[in-house]
Amino acid sequence: MLSNKLFVVIGVIAIIFIGLVGYLFFLDRKTQRLEKELEDFLNEQNKKQ
Amino acid sequence: MKYVFWLIHRDVLLELRQPHVLSGIFLHTLGSVWIAYLAFKGMVPANTWNGLIWIILLFSAIHASQRAFGGDSMGRRLYYYTLANPRHIILAKIIYNTLLILFLSIITSSVFILFNGNAIVLPARFIIILLLGSTGLGGILTFTSAIAAQELRNFSLMSILSLPIVAPLLLLLINLSASTLQPMNTQPIVGMLMALLVLDSLSIAMAWVLFPYLWKE
Amino acid sequence: MFIKENGWKIIGGLLVLYSIIVGLSIQVPQLPIIYESIRNLFYHVSMWFTMTAMFATALIFSISYLRNPLLKKDIAAVEAARVGFFFGFLGLATGMLWANFTWGKPWTNDPQLNGAATALLTYLAYFILRSSIEDQEKKARISAVYNIFAFVLMLVFIGVLPRMAEHSIHPGKSGNPALGVKGLDPRMRLVFYPAVVGWIMIALWIWKIRIRLTTIRQKISEF
Numbered sequence: 045m046l047s048n049k050l051f052v053v054i055g056v057i058a059i060i061f062i063g064l065v066g067y068l069f070f071l072d073r074k075t076q077r078l079e080k081e082l083e084d085f086l087n088e089q090n091k092k093q
Numbered sequence: 094m095k096y097v098f099w100l101i102h103r104d105v106l107l108e109l110r111q112p113h114v115l116s117g118i119f120l121h122t123l124g125s126v127w128i129a130y131l132a133f134k135g136m137v138p139a140n141t142w143n144g145l146i147w148i149i150l151l152f153s154a155i156h157a158s159q160r161a162f163g164g165d166s167m168g169r170r171l172y173y174y175t176l177a178n179p180r181h182i183i184l185a186k187i188i189y190n191t192l193l194i195l196f197l198s199i200i201t202s203s204v205f206i207l208f209n210g211n212a213i214v215l216p217a218r219f220i221i222i223l224l225l226g227s228t229g230l231g232g233i234l235t236f237t238s239a240i241a242a243q244e245l246r247n248f249s250l251m252s253i254l255s256l257p258i259v260a261p262l263l264l265l266l267i268n269l270s271a272s273t274l275q276p277m278n279t280q281p282i283v284g285m286l287m288a289l290l291v292l293d294s295l296s297i298a299m300a301w302v303l304f305p306y307l308w309k310e
Numbered sequence: 311m312f313i314k315e316n317g318w319k320i321i322g323g324l325l326v327l328y329s330i331i332v333g334l335s336i337q338v339p340q341l342p343i344i345y346e347s348i349r350n351l352f353y354h355v356s357m358w359f360t361m362t363a364m365f366a367t368a369l370i371f372s373i374s375y376l377r378n379p380l381l382k383k384d385i386a387a388v389e390a391a392r393v394g395f396f397f398g399f400l401g402l403a404t405g406m407l408w409a410n411f412t413w414g415k416p417w418t419n420d421p422q423l424n425g426a427a428t429a430l431l432t433y434l435a436y437f438i439l440r441s442s443i444e445d446q447e448k449k450a451r452i453s454a455v456y457n458i459f460a461f462v463l464m465l466v467f468i469g470v471l472p473r474m475a476e477h478s479i480h481p482g483k484s485g486n487p488a489l490g491v492k493g494l495d496p497r498m499r500l501v502f503y504p505a506v507v508g509w510i511m512i513a514l515w516i517w518k519i520r521i522r523l524t525t526i527r528q529k530i531s532e533f
């Protein structure tokens with residue numbers, strides 16, 4: 045395990061995966077913001093009418 | 094049940110009124126058998142024989158079922174809608190289509206045997222498989238034809254929708270019919286026949302349950 | 311607040327992370343032919359389980375749509391099918407790579423493989439059916455009907471046919487469509503189950519995001 049340095053490869057894959065999950069969180073947030081913006085916009089339009 | 098027979102009767106009458114459609118389907122199958130003969134020059138090994146005949150049967154069945162609902166005009170559909178229970182309609186169509194496919198496949202098989210030689214060792218079993226196969230094909234293809242008929246613009250929709258769901262049935266049929274060409278004791282014939290029966294009844298039952306949802310406009 | 315709403319996402323991520331780290335570092339039984347590649351069980355097979363879970367989700371929402379036609383159910387069904395298809399594609403690609411090194415060729419005549427390919431083809435047909443119908447209500451209704459019809463027949467295919475087949479080349483699965491879990495090393499089981507659960511959670515997460523995006527697009531197009 046330590047001598048064949050497989051742990052380095054595991055580390056690399058783990059970092060990539062963590063990065064992907066973090067990115068998914070980022071997309072989640074972005075969607076949430078978009079939902080809120082659209083909601084506000086639609087409410088405003090309704091008030092105008 | 095009376096309505097179902099009446100609807101089948103109507104379908105038969107309508108079919109007989111335009112014989113060119115039916116003869117077109119027969120010509121289509123004859124043409125495919127002829128091309129298969131030309132491609133193999135009559136020297137067909139048994140497992141190729143088996144695959145070839147079922148592929149030809151499948152495509153002629155698809156071709157024949159395509160008009161199960163696609164052939165009806167909007168006006169006639171409305172007429173049926175006011176007249177009959179949708180479940181009776183799908184049952185009548187499935188029975189009619191099954192008979193048509195059975196008739197078609199018997200003729201196709203005979204012509205196929207005429208051209209490419211007879212590889213069948215157990216003819217009685219082959220006919221039973223043909224019967225069960227036509228029922229399954231009739232059930233699945235009639236229902237996919239009903240789905241595809243909802244969208245008239247896409248002509249290839251029917252084959253796109255039916256090919257993946259017909260694949261399990263066809264695999265069973267090819268395996269079963271292989272056992273009529275080269276009978277061996279190791280093949281689980283009874284199990285496969287049971288699976289075929291399950292597929293047949295399941296496809297008809299699903300059509301029975303789901304068709305009313307398709308039919309409302 | 312954040313933990314309460316997003317806890318399951320973190321758990322899903324941690325489970326997969328655990329399966330990556332532990333799955334690559336534990337000792338595995340050295341079986342002939344496959345050797346170290348048995349670790350692919352954690353990664354390749356969990357793709358199929360995730361696909362099945364997502365297609366089952368699509369089926370549930372399709373049935374529920376027919377019982378009570380609400381647009382959001384149709385969106386949930388189609389997005390579940392899309393995410394399931396994505397994972398199925400990953401399963402197919404990884405399976406072909408693994409098969410190439412185990413059985414010598416990327417595609418072999420095996421009930422498991424044929425079932426998987428049929429499932430993917432069915433859902434491709436489902437997507438084509440959807441894209442060829444213009445009317446929203448009609449599209450939702452007809453594709454729900456097709457989804458249910460196809461899924462039930464496919465269930466027979468995947469459930470019955472492998473039992474019929476004389477042999478399967480999938481290791482430990484001869485005559486058994488389910489995974490040969492009984493023959494599985496207990497240590498490997500401790501990695502495999504968390505991996506499946508974790509991937510399903512991540513798939514559900516992606517599914518949720520897709521539903522929200524489609525809903526936003528829906529609202530914009532209505533406006």
